[in-house]
Amino acid sequence: MRESIWLRRFLIFLAATFLFVMLIMPLILVVKEALAKGFEVYFKALTDEFALKALYLTVEATILAIALNTIFGLASAWLLTKFDFRGKTFLGSLIDLPFAISPVIAGLFFIMLFGRMSPLYPILQEYDVAIVFAIPGIILATVFVTFPFITRELVPVMESQGRSEEEAAATFGASGWTIFRRVTLPNIKWALGYGIILCSARAMGEFGAVSVVSGHIRGKTNTLPLHIEILYNEYNFTAAFAVASVLVMLAIFVLILRNVVEYYSKDIEREEVVEPSADLKVGVANG
Amino acid sequence: MVEVEVRNVNKTFGNFKASDNVSFEIERGKLIGLLGPSGSGKTTILRMIAGLETPDSGEIYIGGRKVNDLPPGERGIGFLFQSYALFKHMTVFENIAFGLTVQKKSKEEIKSRVEELAELIGLKNFTRRYPLQLSGGQRQRVAFARALAPNPELLLLDEPFAAIDAKVRQELRGWLKKTIHQLGITAIFVTHDQDEAVEVADEIIITNRGRVEQAGVPIEIYQSPKTPFVAKFIGESVQVPDYTIFKGFEGYEQHEGILRPEFLEIGATIEEMPQPMPVTTERGIVRGTYFRGSTIQIDIEVKGQLLRGFRGLEQPPLHEGDLAFVFIHKIYGFDGDKTQVIENAAKFRESVII
Amino acid sequence: MFGKNDVIPGRRLTFGITLTFVSLFLFIPLCAFVLFASGMGIEKFWSAVTDWRNVHAYGVSFFCALVAGLINAMFGLVIAWVLVRYDFRGKKIMDALIDLPFALPTAVAGIALTTLYAQNGLLGQFFYSVGIESAFSPMGITIALVFVGIPFVARSVQPVLKDLDPQLEEAANLFGTGNWTIFSRIILPELVSPLLTGFALAFARGIGEYGSVVFIAGNMPYETEIAPLMIMTKLEQFDYQSAAAIAIVMMCLSLAILLGIHGWQSRQLKRIGGVVSA
Ligand SMILES: Nc1ncnc2c1ncn2[C@@H]1O[C@H](COP(=O)(O)OP(=O)(O)OP(=O)(O)O)[C@@H](O)[C@H]1O
Ligand SMILES: [Mg+2]
Numbered sequence: 001m002r003e004s005i006w007l008r009r010f011l012i013f014l015a016a017t018f019l020f021v022m023l024i025m026p027l028i029l030v031v032k033e034a035l036a037k038g039f040e041v042y043f044k045a046l047t048d049e050f051a052l053k054a055l056y057l058t059v060e061a062t063i064l065a066i067a068l069n070t071i072f073g074l075a076s077a078w079l080l081t082k083f084d085f086r087g088k089t090f091l092g093s094l095i096d097l098p099f100a101i102s103p104v105i106a107g108l109f110f111i112m113l114f115g116r117m118s119p120l121y122p123i124l125q126e127y128d129v130a131i132v133f134a135i136p137g138i139i140l141a142t143v144f145v146t147f148p149f150i151t152r153e154l155v156p157v158m159e160s161q162g163r164s165e166e167e168a169a170a171t172f173g174a175s176g177w178t179i180f181r182r183v184t185l186p187n188i189k190w191a192l193g194y195g196i197i198l199c200s201a202r203a204m205g206e207f208g209a210v211s212v213v214s215g216h217i218r219g220k221t222n223t224l225p226l227h228i229e230i231l232y233n234e235y236n237f238t239a240a241f242a243v244a245s246v247l248v249m250l251a252i253f254v255l256i257l258r259n260v261v262e263y264y265s266k267d268i269e270r271e272e273v274v275e276p277s278a279d280l281k282v283g284v285a286n287g
Numbered sequence: 288m289v290e291v292e293v294r295n296v297n298k299t300f301g302n303f304k305a306s307d308n309v310s311f312e313i314e315r316g317k318l319i320g321l322l323g324p325s326g327s328g329k330t331t332i333l334r335m336i337a338g339l340e341t342p343d344s345g346e347i348y349i350g351g352r353k354v355n356d357l358p359p360g361e362r363g364i365g366f367l368f369q370s371y372a373l374f375k376h377m378t379v380f381e382n383i384a385f386g387l388t389v390q391k392k393s394k395e396e397i398k399s400r401v402e403e404l405a406e407l408i409g410l411k412n413f414t415r416r417y418p419l420q421l422s423g424g425q426r427q428r429v430a431f432a433r434a435l436a437p438n439p440e441l442l443l444l445d446e447p448f449a450a451i452d453a454k455v456r457q458e459l460r461g462w463l464k465k466t467i468h469q470l471g472i473t474a475i476f477v478t479h480d481q482d483e484a485v486e487v488a489d490e491i492i493i494t495n496r497g498r499v500e501q502a503g504v505p506i507e508i509y510q511s512p513k514t515p516f517v518a519k520f521i522g523e524s525v526q527v528p529d530y531t532i533f534k535g536f537e538g539y540e541q542h543e544g545i546l547r548p549e550f551l552e553i554g555a556t557i558e559e560m561p562q563p564m565p566v567t568t569e570r571g572i573v574r575g576t577y578f579r580g581s582t583i584q585i586d587i588e589v590k591g592q593l594l595r596g597f598r599g600l601e602q603p604p605l606h607e608g609d610l611a612f613v614f615i616h617k618i619y620g621f622d623g624d625k626t627q628v629i630e631n632a633a634k635f636r637e638s639v640i641i
Numbered sequence: 642m643f644g645k646n647d648v649i650p651g652r653r654l655t656f657g658i659t660l661t662f663v664s665l666f667l668f669i670p671l672c673a674f675v676l677f678a679s680g681m682g683i684e685k686f687w688s689a690v691t692d693w694r695n696v697h698a699y700g701v702s703f704f705c706a707l708v709a710g711l712i713n714a715m716f717g718l719v720i721a722w723v724l725v726r727y728d729f730r731g732k733k734i735m736d737a738l739i740d741l742p743f744a745l746p747t748a749v750a751g752i753a754l755t756t757l758y759a760q761n762g763l764l765g766q767f768f769y770s771v772g773i774e775s776a777f778s779p780m781g782i783t784i785a786l787v788f789v790g791i792p793f794v795a796r797s798v799q800p801v802l803k804d805l806d807p808q809l810e811e812a813a814n815l816f817g818t819g820n821w822t823i824f825s826r827i828i829l830p831e832l833v834s835p836l837l838t839g840f841a842l843a844f845a846r847g848i849g850e851y852g853s854v855v856f857i858a859g860n861m862p863y864e865t866e867i868a869p870l871m872i873m874t875k876l877e878q879f880d881y882q883s884a885a886a887i888a889i890v891m892m893c894l895s896l897a898i899l900l901g902i903h904g905w906q907s908r909q910l911k912r913i914g915g916v917v918s919a
Contacts, residue, residue, distance in 0.1 A: 003820060008727055015723045016735065018716045021764070022788055023741050026753035029763065033756060068662070075658035082649045094663060097671075100895055102849025104869040105888045108876070109670035112677045117881055143666050164372035166649045167339055172386035172437060173360020176650030182385075186376035198743070205746025207852030208869060212876060225748035225852065232752050232856065244749040251744040258744075259737050341646040359648060 030248050033241035045242035053220075054227035055246070057135065058204050061223060065142045065203040066196055073150025073195060077188075078180075080151075081158040082166065092155075098147045106144045107212025110137055133215030138223065141209040146199045153195030154188055161187050190265035197261065201254045205247065289351070290315040290441060290473040291336065296345030298331055298497075305331040306342070307497035313490075318467050319475045320488030324520070328497040329477040330369065333443050336475070337366045350440055360389075362441075365434030369445040369477075371426050373418040379405070379429050380414040386437035404432040407466065424455040431463075435470070442467070444476035448483065460487050481521055485509075493517055511628060515545075518619040518626045522547050525595050530618045532590050534567055535631035544620040544629070551596030552614040553585050555603045560612050567633035569613040573605050589613055678885045689886035694862055695871055699890060702868040705779055706847030709786030714840045717794025718832065724795075725802040739796065742789050747852030750788050755856040758784060777859030782867060785853040790843030797839035798832055805831055834906055841902035845895045 003011075035042055045051065080092060098106060114120060114131040124131065131137045165187070169179045185192075207225045214221040222230065224247060231240035291313040298306035305328045313319050321329045334340040336347055338359035347354050354362050374382050383404055387397045405411045408428035418426055427447060434442060447463065448456040464487050467474045478484050484491050485505045492502040493516075500520075501513045512518035519526065529542040554560045560568055571589035578584075582597040585605060594613065598605065605611055620629045678686075689695065723729075724736055742750065758765045758775040768775035775781060805828065813823045851869040858865045866874075868891050875884035 011719055012723050012727060012729050015716070015720045016731075019720070019735060019738055019791075022791060023738055025757060025763070026750060026788075027741075029757055030749065030753050071658065072662040075655040076662070078651055079655040079659050082655075083647065083652050091659070091663070094667060097667060100845065100892075100899060102851065102869055102888075102891055102895070104849070104851045104872050105891065106670075108872060108884055108888055109674045111876065111881070112885070113670050113673035115881070116879075117677065118673065140666065140670075144670070147662075147666055163649060164368050164370060165374055167359075168366065168368060168372040168374070168433075169385065169389075170648045170650070171337060171339070171359040171364065171366045171434075172389045173358070174385075174389045176654070178389060179649065180651070182377075183374055201744045205744075205748070205852075207746065207748045208850075211851070212873065225746045228748050228752065229856075237756070240752055244746075244752060247746045247749050251741065251746070251749075254744040255737050255740060258740065339648050 027248055030241050030244050033237060034245040036241075037238050041238055042242045042245075045239035046246065048239070050222065051224075051227060051239075051243055054222045054224045054243075057138065057221070058223040058225075060135075061139050061142045061210075062200050062203040064139050065146050066200055068143050069146055069150050069199050070192070070196060072147070073154055074192070076151045077154035077158055078184075080155055082163055095151050096148050098145055103141075103145050103206065103208030104212055107141050107209040109144070110140050110213050132213050134221060137213035138210050138221060141213045142203050142206055145206050145209050146202050149199040149202065150192065150195035153191045153198070157188050157191040158184070190261055193261045194258065194265070197254055197258050201251065204250060288315045289313065290317075290349065291475070292346075292348040293332070293336065294346045294348070296332075296335060296342045296347065298328075298335060298340065298342050304497045306335070309345070309494075309497070309499050311492055311499055311502050313473060313475065315473050316468075316471055317473060317489045318464060318487065319473075320484035320491045321475055321477045321494065322481060322484040322488075322491050323479065323494035323500075325479055327494045329479070329494055330445055331497075332494070333366075333445050333475065333477055336441075337364050337443050338362050339366070363439055365437070365439035365442045367427075367430050367434045367442070367444040367447055369449060371418075371430040371450075373426060373430055373433070375418055377417075378414065379410060379416050379418070379421070382418065382429055383414075383432045383436050385433060390437060400436060404436060407435075408432045422455075423451045424459060427451060427459065440472060442472055442474040444474060446477050446479070448478070448480075456483075463487065493520065495520070512619060512626050514624050515543075515619075515621045515626055518545050518621075523595070524619075525593070527592055527594075527618075530620060530629070532592070533615055533618075534569055535615065535633045536618060536629060537632075539620065539629065541620050541622050544618045546594060546615065546618055548584070548595045548597050550616045550618065551594060552616065553587060553596045553598055553605070554612040554614075555605055555609070557612055559602070560614050567614065567631065569615070571611055571613050573607055573609045573611055575607060576605060585611070587611060587613060674885065674888070677881070678889060681882045681885060685882055686886050686889075689883040690890055692883070694866070695868075695883075695887055695890075697863050698866045698868045698871045698887075699894070701779060701782065701864075701866065702848050702891075703894065705782040705867070706786055706844050706850075709783045709790055709847050710840045710844040712783070712787050713790040713794045713843045714836055717791070717839055718798055718836060720795045721798035721802055725799060739792050742791050747789065747850070748856075751785060751853040751856035754785055754788060754853065755781070758857065776857050777861070778865060781857040781859070782854050782865060785857050786843075786847040786850060789850050789853050790847055793843040793846065794836060794839030797835040797842070801832060801835045802828075834909065837902055837906065841898055845898050848891060848895055848898075 034045075076091075076095060080088060111132055112118060114124060114137065129136075131140070161184075165183050166179050169183045174182075204223075205225060206223075207229075210223055211226060211229070214223070214226055216222065216226060216230065224243060228240050228243050228247075231237075231243065289312050293309055293311050296306055296309045297304070307328075309328075309332060321332060323329050331340060335342050336349070338354065338357060342355070349362055349364070359366070374385065377385070380401055383401045384397050387400060392400075401414070402411070405414050408431060410425060410428060410432075413421065413425065418429065421429065427450070431444075431447070434444075444463075448459055451459065460483060463476075476487070488505065490502065490504055491508055493500045493508065495516045501508055501517045508517060509521055512521060518524065524545040524547050526545045527543070530536050530544040530546075531539050531542055552561055557568065569589045571587040571594070573585060574588050574593060575586040576583055577586075579597070581600070583600060583604075585596050585598055587594055587596065596613070615631055616634070617628055617630045619626050720735075720739065724732060755776055756762050758768065758781055760766070760769045760776070762776070765775050773780065775784070809827050810823055813827055818826075849869060851867075851873070854867055855870060858867060858870070860866055860870055868887060872884045872887050872891075875881070875887065
């Protein structure tokens with residue numbers, strides 16, 4: 001099938017225009033609005049006490065979500081790919097559940113668990129532990145919405161690698177930790193990196209779930225996206241866009257990082273393709 | 288002295304019986320070939336000996352020690368995987384050294400051992416390469432060296448030549464046999480190629496549908512197959528539904544059997560035959576001739592049954608449609624799940640039952 | 642599940658960690674929700690579910706997500722087509738850019754789109770001058786949902802288009818078949834499945850989307866309120882039961898979409914399998 005040059009041009013034009021209008025223009029607009037009142041106002045908005053606190057909380061929640069999800073992702077992927085047991089498919093679907101649930105509903109779950117009508121509420125009150133409308137709630141909600149990311153990236157890669165390298169290591173009496181560190185980890189490091197990138201992008205940008213559990217206490221339970229909302233609703237547009245521009249930069253950084261990781265992992269694949277014999281791959285399914 | 292003993296081992300996957308009451312013994316220092324068709328349970332047996340799979344019942348002994356409850360790392364074995372399973376992200380050096388680093392050997396010790404093995408496998412200059420930068424044969428040898436590094440008593444090799452092209456395979460076979468005997472260790476290798484088993488192994492164990500059909504030295508298996516399966520599986524053969532139709536084999540109760548090409552004598556004239564008597568010689572029509580390098584294969588129809596035999600290149604040629612004479616020396620007759628060798632009555636006037 | 646004969650170690654450890662995390666972050670919250678919802682009583686549940694304002698909100702969420710999904714299916718196909726089949730300057734950037742909606746916080750997208758499409762916005766000017774309300778209207782909601790859904794279709798069509806067997810087309814070319822026929826008879830059928838998957842993902846995401854929509858929606862009762870917003874509203878009024886009831890309706894809706902697509906695809910696969918074996 002050979003399309004005419006005009007059809008080609010038209011299609012490229014169509015795609016480019018669509019992406020320009022839908023993606024590029026909003027980005028440009030953020031920068032433009034952020035700098036609308038000059039650099040001084042811009043920097044003032046960024047160094048505002050509440051903005052910094054929100055940034056701090058966002059970073060805190062993101063790092064915690066990454067840490068927890070990395071541990072969970074590695075453990076669950078190892079469990080799902082290295083062993084056979086009943087209920088494996090069910091476990092896999094359960095882990096994917098947060099993808100199918102609206103973040104607002106995810107937030108609702110935690111309100112139901114720790115909020116006022118929860119049976120746990122009196123106990124929490126007694127020990128003076130605040131979860132909902134406090135930082136722990138924000139972290140819980142963030143972990144929930146990013147829960148499947150790393151597992152999802154690791155499982156297909158580990159599945160295709162098979163178990164034979166780990167078994168080979170086991171025949172030498174290597175410990176679990178040695179097998180993981182020296183044999184498995186080098187094989188999955190790019191997938192893990194990719195999963196962490198996706199996880200952090202989502203964690204720092206999460207709005208719906210965090211909005212439900214935060215209680216919008218300025219300077220205390222606001223993350224950057226929530227801070228933007230407050231500024232925007234106060235008609236403080238310049239400040240809102242100034243803070244937004246920070247997140248735009250982070251998003252672009254994430255995209256670049258993502259492509260770098262993809263490039264390197266492809267690089268390895270390419271090396272494999274060039275090699276004439278594909279027996280390393282073929283043998284993977286050998287029982 | 289017995290190095291490996293497998294006693295009444297059973298293994299099922301789901302409701303599929305991968306090992307069915309498997310028993311055999313292997314003497315120290317022997318190179319054993321585990322031969323059988325695909326899916327017959329060879330890998331399963333090997334993996335159970337290695338401890339990579341757990342038998343449902345039965346015992347496994349290595350060096351006189353029951354190893355059923357020992358993890359693979361404590362069985363004193365080296366395992367060469369069908370796909371080699373080299374560590375992709377380690378160099379050849381690191382791959383070979385892996386077993387030694389796990390044992391926390393000193394740096395110098397590891398270095399000298401790896402160099403020694405690299406020398407042995409002829410890859411002294413390749414130790415810095417990664418597995419993906421090696422050819423199939425080189426990878427195979429690295430996997431071999433890696434398995435040998437911690438000085439195992441027993442080496443288990445799962446289809447060590449499967450992923451290698453024919454010519455390199457030929458070289459590696461000879462190399463493997465020589466090296467293993469030189470090291471004086473016991474080794475079991477899996478193969479589904481009978482030429483390979485016959486050429487390399489001191490003894491062969493034949494598996495079929497999870498069972499051990501026969502074990503013994505190659506020549507014995509070849510000359511006296513115990514079961515119909517072994518008779519059919521080893522060597523070239525033509526199965527005949529009723530061998531009592533042939534001269535010299537009349538009057539047996541069982542009818543089914545197989546003929547090997549070398550059991551047939553084919554002559555262009557009656558004078559060529561070893562026993563030039565019409566009573567013992569069948570007549571047949573040549574249905575096809577095939578040049579097979581050192582011999583010529585003749586497909587010949589005798590009494591409605593297509594048989595196969597060989598003729599030397601120096602003998603007068605036969606052509607399709609020619610009339611020819613056939614003398615059948617012997618037949619492997621089936622008797623239930625046993626096989627017996629039946630000699631032509633014209634030769635001995637009685638059958639030899641094994 | 643004991644695994645005392647495992648060759649590869651770590652079954653207990655990874656099982657322990659996985660189970661702890663799944664219980665703590667998924668299962669217990671889910672159970673709390675189910676427990677709470679089941680204690681609500683059928684009457685209260687039904688009145689919350691059928692409250693006209695809520696019903697309207699489901700409708701807005703559903704239709705806007707549907708339209709946005711369709712728009713994304715169309716443009717996603719064009720984008721994937723252009724990226725796989727053509728070479729042009731800026732292709733790499735375009736390829737990388739598609740994932741922006743995954744990386745950009747939804748709140749940022751929300752305020753940016755609102756400003757862009759509002760009456761005095763850069764693009765809104767045009768729309769309003771011809772009498773189209775491009776913000777604070779269902780159209781605004783749809784625009785926001787198009788934004789968040791862009792990667793889904795393009796990313797699921799792209800690999801399939803890449804792996805399409807070129808021999809099929811070459812064979813058709815030999816018969817002198819026209820471009821449109823080749824596309825509609827040979828290529829498009831192969832793309833139906835990934836298109837549908839991408840569409841379903843975008844659709845399901847659209848129904849649950851909140852961050853990018855609240856700003857541009859305007860949130861007028863009976864007009865531009867979306868279902869997730871109703872949950873928020875109910876929560877602010879401490880009407881937890883209604884919030885839970887709406888959540889249940891939304892979850893059923895998403896589940897129905899995902900299961901429906903899944904069922905359709907497996908039926909389709911069977912049919913193709915049947916043809917091959919026949
Ligand atoms: N982990 C497993 N789960 C289920 N079935 C298995 C497993 N491993 C082996 N089997 C089955 O057991 C049978 C024997 O397998 P095995 O790998 O031992 O055969 P093999 O003789 O090595 O064959 P090949 O020459 O093809 O490698 C096969 O039918 C296979 O399908
Ligand atoms: Mg095998």
